[in-house]
Amino acid sequence: MSTLAVPAHADPADRLDARTDAAAPPTRPVIRSAQDVARIVNEGAQTGSKARVVIAIALGGVFLDAYDLTSLAYGVKDIAREFALSPVQVGFVSAAITFGAILGALFGGYLTDRIGRYRVFMADMLFFVVAAIAAGLAPNAWVLGGARFLMGFGVGLDLPVAMAFLAEFSRVAGRGNKAASVAAWCPAWYAATSTCYLLILALYAILPAHHADWLWRLTLAFGAVPALLIIAVRSRYISESPVWAANQGDLEGAARILKRSWGVDAVVERDDSTTAQQHTPRAASWRNYGVLFNATYRRRTILAATIGAASSFGYNAIIFGLPVIIASFLKQGPLTTIVASLLLNLLFAFVGGLIGVRTAPTVGAWKMTVAGHALQVTALIGLALIGHPSSGVFVALAILLLGAYLFGQGFGPGSHSMTYASLSYPTSLRGIGVGFNQTLVRSSSTISLFLFPVLAAALGTKVFWVIAVAPLTSLLVLLAIRWEPSGYDIDGEDYAPPASEAARRADDCPACLRG
Secondary structure (H helix, E strand, O other), X not given: OOOOOOOOXXXXXXXXXXXXXXXXXXXXXXXXXHHHHHHHHHHOOOOOOOHHHHHHHHHHHHHHXXXXXXXXXOOHHHHXXXXXXXXXXXXXXXXHHHHHHHHHHHHHHHHHHHOOHHHHHHHHHHHHHHHHXXXXXXXXXXXXXXXXXXXXXXXXXXXXXXXXXXXXXXXXXXOOEHHHHHHOHHHHHHHHHHHHXXXXXXXXXXXXXXXXXXXXXXXXXXXXXXXXXXXXXHHHHOOOOHHHHHHOOOHHHHHHHHHHHHOOOOEEOOOOOHHHHOOOOOOOOOOXXXXXXXXXXXXXXXXXXXHHHHHHHHHHHHHHHHHHHHHHHHOOOHHHHHHHHHHHHHHHHHHHHHHHHHHOOOOOHHHHHHHHHHHHHHHHHHHHHHOOOOOHHHHHHHHHHHHHHHHHHHHOHHHHHHHHHHHOOOHHHHHHHHHHHHHHHHHHHHHHHHHHHHHHHHHHHHHHHHHHHHHHHHHHHHHHOOOOOOOOOHHHHHOOOHHHHOHHHHHHOHHHOOO
């Protein structure tokens, strides 16, 4: 601790007072309202706090979401053969997880705002455990589809609460800000995808040839393992969101959370004045889904929904069909397909996601999303023009274009679809906002997962023309609505007086593009 500089000729009593002031403990932050809690959170956690651990555990849920989606991608051919499924039936089994996620997101968003982040977060892992084991042991396509539906319901519950934790346990500006923390969901997603392919590769190497049909079952069932690990550590490190607790009027509870998870020892001094009461955040309600389309949030909702749906449609078609696409390009066996899929995810998608996290506080979400979509459109048009590669040069070019698509996804819409979904709304609307967004995103995923096997069988490589419509549409909407969420104090909108409603509509103009 620094000491105060006092002249040598000063009175001894003055020197004593200076030393006393310097040795006094630092002033404890005062909490009089929910706005004070949000301000403390926005300033950042103290050294040695558990905030980063909470963020890591929240990303663990995202890891499971991605793993469970990817785990079926490689085994879909074996499943179709074992259960004698037509392309349409394969589409239904593939899309079952997103059917569940649609309902899970719809209810999960509301419950996250209604009963709190902690309770939903502690409950949703059970869906992953039960569903993963049931899917691995499925005796027929009906049980497999039902297990995947249940798994999807867990995914739908998990994403709104995970995004809320990422946003509400991070500072508003600087390195590691809210935008960067939320964008971290993307490399976590690709890490899970790569882990899935590594597991498939390991199982492929050790399973006897006459038990090759076990590969997809073991891959699906393994999803229960990380879910159980997350359950084991959550109760030790996870707390309720301090901002959510404060919004419910529990300032004492928020102070305890700040001390436990934030390293901030705050003192509560309740302010029951009329002015403070006027800034009470809106309560959780099903009607808040309508608030997403009022004058303040309508354009943000449209933008977030478009980015999310377009990103999901294109990504699911590519990543789910990646083994089939690579096998078609390379005309090699399953080992080459697995290795190529793994390398594409690690070298392009995962690296792109890391770039998205690092650039979120500086470049911003809008510019990176525009650049990512532009690269994706270019890559898909190139793949459509190449068709089935006729020589080694075109095979290499096609693989690079697939990598370019995944790279653009990583630093652009992959990272920032959740940035827009989470940071376009304050704490009181965040669960509902992410839930609504994920309902649309999962609907897009369902359509994509169902249509891709059918369209790929009918159109071959011309299916890339269809997929290219998704990023192109999102790119055009981004150019029309220039909303930049990174570095903006979105939670402050919960505490702004009604008179400032007109000021909060500033995002409707292009001048609001920051960074």
